[in-house]
Amino acid sequence: MTQEKRESLRIRYEHELFERVLPFWLRHSPDPINGGHFNNLDHNGTIYDTTKHIWMQARLVWMFSKLYRVVEPREDWLNAAQSGMDFLKNHTIRPDGRVFFSVTSDGHPIYQQRKIFTECFYALALSEFGNAIDRASYIKEAILMVEKIWEWADDGTLIGRPALDGDQPSQPLAVPMMLLNLLDEVKTDIDCSSEIDECFQRIKLHVHGRHTFEYVSTQGKQLQGPNGRLVNPGHVIEAGWFIQHMAHRTNNNTMIEMGRKMIRDAQSNGWDKTFGGLYYFYDAEGFSPVQLEWSMKLWWPHCEALYAHLLNYAYTSNLDDFQSFHLTDDYIFRHFVDSKYGEWFGYCDQLGQITHRFKGGPYKGCYHVPRSLLLCWQLLQDWPNQKF
């Protein structure tokens, strides 16, 4: 890629991020009455549900804190982060450290998941907000939460769910990749090299030849049935760059190579050769996955792929990586980008028709789009030597 091409990409992403995506959230999501942010926003920013989904609340805090710290100390970004952080601390955490999945606009709890991810995003918010305002107490709290999450994660994926004897003990890819991301984000003076290595090894258990399975046995064996053949290409690609970031920091070339290969294989197996776009799921033996949405094209796998292919290309100059990046960029700007109201649409059917008009929902917030654009923008700027 020529310097000129990089610069034109950088400008395009800069415009998309700072003029089209972030303003959408700053304008439409703040709750002027109770503080914090609404996340269920229609195509034009109309609030269609006042429920606050805490994954989204915490991710928005993380995002604006990060922008404040690494791009520019803008007051509106800090205010957005502060308001979300206050809402999180005041309304969403239980005395035992668990965090509600969703609450009403004024903070009454609606739902508690049996998974650990809400707590993970809460810890990310604490940590990055603490970094942004340089306040150690937030970071300390984040570290304590990561320690609890580490214990809960050992109990399996569903906290409090009794094991039944026909159930194959399994590990979802989401858990070790999330833990790795936490270790990368929540910086501590304590030596975490054994935990980092455990994450690497647990992710490696999922890699079976050219497929990285979403679920494997706790020893890394393939499970029987559809769950054992299931691949979520977006997850694999996201894990692929999580691994590379941490492996660059720890000078682990084997893991850098594994991360690169995971991304390339998931792209090659998960890309729809007929209609374009990454499948949400595929079955490694070609059966139809039982998930009704398997053939849909979601925004977030494409966000992850955009950065992951660019990262692979930046460090290897492999033209296949550039081609994958180009395909992804083209798919995104033809399908997800909304030139009218900003932010991106989130969901297309297999053929690429938009199926859901909203910009924010229970699982779509101010996160994958701006994170991907920011990472690409930074990489294009520091080419090819970003700081990990």
Add this chain to the structure above:
Amino acid sequence: MTQEKRESLRIRYEHELFERVLPFWLRHSPDPINGGHFNNLDHNGTIYDTTKHIWMQARLVWMFSKLYRVVEPREDWLNAAQSGMDFLKNHTIRPDGRVFFSVTSDGHPIYQQRKIFTECFYALALSEFGNAIDRASYIKEAILMVEKIWEWADDGTLIGRPALDGDQPSQPLAVPMMLLNLLDEVKTDIDCSSEIDECFQRIKLHVHGRHTFEYVSTQGKQLQGPNGRLVNPGHVIEAGWFIQHMAHRTNNNTMIEMGRKMIRDAQSNGWDKTFGGLYYFYDAEGFSPVQLEWSMKLWWPHCEALYAHLLNYAYTSNLDDFQSFHLTDDYIFRHFVDSKYGEWFGYCDQLGQITHRFKGGPYKGCYHVPRSLLLCWQLLQDWPNQKF
């Protein structure tokens, strides 16, 4: 509809049911080693997952027992029902009466739902199998189970899930319609008129003008947010004929009228005017439902609609009902019917392209297709005076 047209329809459905649908299950589903039936069958009958999903196991028992009793005492049908019933009794019920959602092929429990539906289908299987072989002990067991289900249903939808104070107490339409179906199927000498009336009244709480909401408050008020605007047209249409069957038995003309209107409104609001087919969900105010699969066209709402419109037409001679029936029949035979291997495909995208090639899955078994064909076939035969 002329007698000639009815007869040609009857013959077409008879062929589809007895030559194309039932043989698929009789040929591919039996487990010769452990007894019972596999339900995860690919397009051509190949088993792609040996997990036995108990909704499907119990529904198959119900279906073949019903056929044995009301159509013809065929030995292969009885054997299919008996094998499934034995598997259910030996492997799926806990001492407290709760029933596992899924078990391994040899009967080890995999998953327990927090909903009451597995128990409901188990009770249907017990009752109809008892009727088929004229054995009172099965029916008695079914009645005891219905009594337990009645108590559990009062505890809300998720057994054992603690209520949180921001959660709006709500009632899903699925519960009173399922209870009504149980009261219709599990015959008892005890007078159930107050329970029947309670089901009618609880369903009525969901009917708000031209929309029958999937969730309402326990007092029938519309809930805030997307759940409060959600309509599942297939559920409404199924409830519409459940109501009419029971209302015919109890000579309740008001409820017959309500059932008819629910079906007509759900058809009119839930039918995709551009690409045809019933949406899986719609939002009464036109927002995009948050369910990823909302715009898909599933086989079962069309099965329910086929019979429901024919029922409406048989008793009212209203030409709109005939037109809806005709649209549904046409959609089904153009999209779901598989002339090669038998049974029907289950899932299409909004445009009508098949998204999943399997014939049986965790939620698709030997039930909606043969039940609908049987009901239509019987109605066309006894026109317009079937026994309810």
